[in-house]
Every structure is written in C-alpha cells, then in structure tokens.
Amino acid sequence: MPPDYFEALGLPRSLAIDLKDLEKRFYARSRQLHPDLFARKSQAERDRALEHSAVLNDAYRALKDPIARAMYLLRIEGFDIGEQGSRDVPPELLEEVFELNMAIEEADGAQLEASRKRFEALREGVDGEMFSKFTEWDASHDKAVLEAIRGLLNRRKYITNLIDKTHVSDRV
Amino acid sequence: MFQIEFDNNETATIVGIDLGTTNSLVAWMNLTKPEVIPGDDGEKLVPSVVSVLEDGSIVAGNGARKELIDHPDRTIYSAKRLMGRGVADVQDELKLFPFQIAEGSESVIQVRLGEKTFTPPEISAFILRQLRKNAEAALGVPVTKAVVTVPAYFNDAQRQATRDAGRIAGLEILRLVNEPTAAALAYGLDKRKEGVIAVYDLGGGTFDISILKLHEGIFEVLATNGDTHLGGDDIDNKLLRIAIEDIRSEWGEDISHSGEAVQTLRREVIRAKEALSFAPSAQIEFLWHGHRYQREICRDLFENLIRDIVDRTLGPCRACMADAGVTPEQIDEVVLVGGSTRIPLVRSAVEVLFRAKPHTELNPDEVVALGAAVQAGILSGAVENQLLLDVTPLSLGIETYGGVVSKIIHRNSTIPASAGETFTTGVDGQTNVLIHVVQGERELAKDCRSLARFDLKGIDPMPAGMARIEVRFLIDADGILNVTARDARTGKEHSVDVKPSYGLTDEQVEAMIEASIDHAEEDYRLAQAAGARVEADTILAAVEKARRSQAWSELTAEERDRISAAVNRLLLAYHSDDYAVIRAQIEVLDDAARNLAENMMNAAVRGALKGTKV
Secondary structure, eight states, X not given: OOOOHHHHTTOOSOSSOXXXXXXXXXHXXXXXXXXXXXXXXXXXXXXXXXXXXXXXXXXXXXXXXXXXXXXXXXXXXXXXXXXXXXXXXXXXXXXXXXXXXXXXXXXXXXXXXXXXXXXXXHXXXXXXXXXHHHHHHHHHOOHHHHHHXXXXXXXXXXHHHHHHHHHHHHHO | OOSOOOOOTTOOOEEEEEEOSSEEEEEEEETTEEEEXXXXXXXXXXXXXXXXXXXXXEEETHHHHHHHHHOGGGEEEOGGGXXXXXXXXXXXXXXXXXXXXXXXXXXXXXXXXXXXXXXXXXXXHHHHHHHHHHXXXXXXXXXXXXXXXXXXXXXXHHHHHHHHHXXXXXXXXXXXXXXXXXXXXXXXXXXXXXXXXXXXXXXXXXXXXXXEEEETTEEEEEEEEEETTOSHHHHHHHHHHHHHHHHHHHHSOOOTTOHHHHHHHHXXXXXXXXXXXXXXXXXXXXXXXXXXXXXXXXXXXXHHHHHHHHHHHHHHHHHHHHHHTOOGGGOOEEEEESGGGGSXXXXXXXXXXXXXXXXXXXXXTTHHHHHHHHHHHHHHTSSOSOEEEOBOSSOEEXXXXXXXXXXXXXXXXXXXXXXXXXXXXXXXXXXXXEEEEEESSOSBGGGSEEEEEEEEOOOOOOSTTOOOEEEEEEEOTTSOEEEEEEETTTOOEEOXXXXXXXXXXXXXXXXXXXXXXXXXXXXXXXXXXXXXXXXXXXXXXXHHHHTTSHHXXXXXXXXXXXXXXXXXXXXXXXXXXXXHHHHHHHHHHHXXXXXXXXXXXXXXXXXXXXXXXO
C-alpha cells in the first residue's frame, strides 16, 4: 500500500493547509527521521530511516504546492487525473487563443505581452475559485466538489500552457 | 529522544574531506570547532596532483606537484574534471589539459601516466590516501570513515565515481555533501539562526550556486544550480593562451607542445593571476632555454579578459533564485567559497547581483572542508541540533516512446526523494523490460545525461500488458539513485540488472581494491580492524541497551538465545587483527538482532509520527 502523505505529516485529508504549520511539521519530523541521525545504527535501521525520510520529503513536496496537493488528493480519492480535456479549447477561451496565435505568428511583442497579462489574470481567477472549493471540500468531503476541482485543474493547466507559449515566443 | 542511544565514547574519528579540482583538504571536529589538518610539511592544502615516479611508486599532493614540471607525462592534475565521464564528454578539456587518454575510454576514461593507466576514481583514491595519511599522523588514530564533498551540480555518475574513489582508498564514505551546503554549515555554526543565504562557489574547475533557508539549526536547501566545467582553470587557460601566442610571435617558437614549458608558464600565469587580486598590475615572467618573455598585465586588461567567465556564473544564479522562489531583496547573506572568489571582479559581480556584501571571514579555500567536518560531527553525534536538508540538482526521468523523457523526480527535490512507476510488457510472452534512466532538464532522452539501463528480468510469460512491475526510484541522501522493483501480482522483490552508462561496475571497483592492497601499508589492515572494533562496540552497546527495553521481551526465547550466542562470538572475535573476522561476527549479530531493531524502530516511529513536538 503506498504511504499516505497526509498521514506522514500528521494531518487529516484536507485541501486548505496552513503552509507555516506544514513547514513546522516537516522540520519536526525531519529532526527525527533524517538518515543523518541513523549513521551509527545498524543497516536495517539505516534502510528504514532512508525509507521513512524519503516518504516524508515526498509528502512535503506534494502537499506544500496547492496544485500538486489537489492532484494528489484527487488521485487517492479515486479520481482519474489524466490529460483529458486539456487539448480541446474551452469555448470561452476561443477568441483569446485565436488572438494569441495571431500574435505569435506576427511576432507582435506588445500583443503577446497583453495576451500573457490576460491569461495570468484568468489563471488567478481560477486559483481563487479553486481555493474556495478547497475550504468547501474540507467542510463537506463532498465528491461533487472534487469533481469541480478536477475541472478547474484542467482549465488551469490549459491556461498555463498558453502562458508558457507566450514565454517561448519571447525567445524567438 | 526516542532513539536508542549508542553511547560509545570511542567513536571513531570521522574526517571531512574537500576533494577539490586544484587542492584537497582534510578537517575534523576538534571538540566543538572544525579544524583543517595540515600535512607533515605543515601545508593545509594538498595539491590534487598525482605522479607515477620512475621506480613505479606513486606520490600525491605536494610531492607530486614538483613532478609536474620535470615529468609532465607521468603526472596528472585537475583529474576531477574527468570523474564520471566518458571520453566523448571531455573533448573540450583535452584541448586544454595535457591528459593522455588511453584506448577503450568510452564509458570510463583511462589516463596514461608513464607506463601505467588509471581511471579517474583511482587517481582520486591516491589523493584520498594522502589525506588519510595526514589525518592519521596528526590525530594518532586510525581513520577509516569520511564525509566527502562534491560539487552540488555533480550528476549521479560523478557522485558514484567519487564514492568509488573512497572504496578504492579504503575509506568508508558515510556521506557525500554538496560543497556550497558544506560551506553554509561552516558559516552557520556561529552565525545567524534565521534567514535566506546564497552560497556562491567558484573553485578551480566547478561553479555552484545554492540558496538555503536557515531555521533553528535546519539548513534547508531551496535550490541549487551550477556548471561543472567552469572555474579558475578557465581563467588560467585564457592567460596561458595569450602568453603562448605572445611567445610565438616574439620568439618564432611554438612552446605549446612541450609539457615542461607549458607547465612552467602555467605556474607563472597563476602567480600573476593571484597577484592581481591584491595589486593593480602584475608581471608574467618566463625563462626558457636562454629566452626571456616578460609581460605586464594590469587589472583593467585582466578584468576584460575574464568578464565573460564571470558573466557565465550569473545565469545559473538567476535560475537558482527563480527556482528557490526568492528575489535578490529576500537574500539576507551571501557566502563566497573557492579560491576564484578572491578576484575583485567576482566579488563586485556577486555584490551587484545579490545586493548584499558577501561574507569572507572564513578562508574560501578551507570553508568547504570545515563544513565537511561539521557534517561528520552531525553523523557521529558530536554536533547536535544541526540538520542539513539538501536537494538533487538535476531532474530524474525515464525514456518513453519516441525518446521523450517522462520526469519522475524533479530537480531541487529534497533528498532522500522517491517516485514509483508501474511497468508492463508490450508483447505477448515478453520476459524482460528495459528501463532507461536519464538525468537532466531537456525533453528528449538524447539531450539528457544517460544514467543507466535497468533490466527487469524473469517476468513470467503472459499476454502483453498483463505483467505489473512496480519500480521504485529512490535518490538517497548522497544524491545517488537506487532502484528496486516488485512484482505487483506476487508481491515478490524483482531482480534489477543495472548497466551504468558511465562509470565502473562493482566488479571493477573490487578488482581495483584488490590491486591497491599492494600499495597499502600494513597499518591500513590494523586501521580497518580498529574501525571494525568501533563498530562492534556500537552494536554491542545497542544490544545491551535493548535488553532492558520492552522490545526485548517481545522476542521469542529462541530469538533471544540467538542474539546472546552472537554476542559471545563477537566478543571472542573482538581482538582479532583481521577486520573481516570481526565484521563477519558483527553481521551475524546484526542479522540475529534484526527483529529486535525493527521492534525498537517501530516503537520509535510510532512515537515520532504522533508528533507531539510540533
């Protein structure tokens, strides 16, 4: 059975996490599990420490980033989080994507900058919506909320790809 | 603390070693303070130079440096540049360094020194032996364990090569520590307790930048970046080329083919470079077969010459800040490491970039070795409440369809770090799966560094896609990859056959250890035995303590008898001069006490995970 990252940090399954508290937990556990503290112990104990400390670090990495955290929770709650949906242009973004492609084709720096700003604002909007869903799920543990978060994650990924595109074009 | 305390006052001295491109140093924790140990000539810096004398004996350090000029074809320096690399990787270096590469160097370079050939780990092992000898002479005790530093940006093969060098030298390397992180430890001992620090490390052959967060004794590396082929050597080569060119036009003679002439000139150029850090101008003076070459270099010209080298360090610094998620304003302190940071232009570039006056209180040549000694103290228990959380510098990925890399552990992940992947077969009846692991940030496997090919063998024949082999990739605290595999249907451990792309196989290292016994002194065997006795003390004390714990009573009577018998046998073997005899009994006891250790560990982990200390 794969280790549970929330358990590794002594937390209940939740999405709205206080990062200061998370860091404190991570440091406290590192002081107890890190391989450096087991250098003088037997091979078996050293192996165990390596194992525990790897899981602790993996857990901290997955939980400290809100997006990675949401993806991890979706996975352990049985959601399939593939690439689906990230290729089709969401209808409400059609016009924006069209403008971006024009700007890239014409290497129009000012237009690219404008596109980037708009996409970044859109992503901030998605993040805001997602964070309110985080608290909603923590309170209700309602599967429908996770469904909505999955949709937001896909949309966010799509927008992030577009932002990356505006950066790539910078270098051309 | 829940841990089983292994009280033993005779803790073997663990030394800290900075195995540098140009110079190497050994240090130890003298009570509460790290100290560099000088050689019997009083010198703290041991030049990373190895020479095969005409009688076949081998010298390393200051003794070898003298040979650089008289016998350049039997002497090697900057061998660190060759660690963990294949011959195709080092074509650029070959133009600038007088390395004589022997045939058959595709996956491991063979360097010719006189009549013999050596791999880079063997050359490094000679330097490690010299450092060990210095430490043993100064401390009067056998030294068998060490913490060794490596550039933070070293990849897996370069780290493996360093670990191999330790094994060949008969030193157990307890931990590889990244050089900039070690420097931070050396500074952190009595410096600030909180804050973000940047460590800028420009050595002889490598450049590293690391950004760390300090919090109550925890040194958390946020990000690291660098260039494993950028350093003071590049500056020397630049000055050298100019001098050779000058000489060609003045004397009408090309001296670049004479190893002796080039080495003599190189020494003069380095002297001028070093003088320019303190004076507005310096002389290069070179006497050769009755000719005299003289040139004055002023600092302005020097700075113009090296500006592009200094600029090449700034890109990695910016990338590192971006990865760490910090702006220059958020960096509280900057620490300078490596001899090349004495150059005023380097200092001012760092100051401008980070908007902070860099720390230079500790000698930049010594600070890495001092930090390695602190880490040795952490491992031995002599230094408490300090803990290093380092990262892996490069992303780890596996090659998938079309040569595309699927990243499984991203760069700057805190180590130890792990990731799991499930593999299956693509063809009916297929009994093995080959996994190609690479390191790097590029999207195609061919643009990344090939680490190894892992062959999962002995899969039961079945229809395509039915087999499920779970593979776990684990990067340990040394930054080295370990791979294990499990058959998901049967739950059985699966064998993994590893073919490293660059580097020595275990068998080759064993053979080198065998061969090196010829060079080794008798006291080496005795030192090994002493080391084994210290280990015996540790495990005996642990078992003694465990006997009084709850875990002991949870064992069966049979298990308890087995442990007691093993303890008696170890006590009988204890005074043997042969470390293998002692080791063998330690292993018997270790094996017998496995359940006991597990019980205690479980109790400890249960305690730890409750996390009452938060």
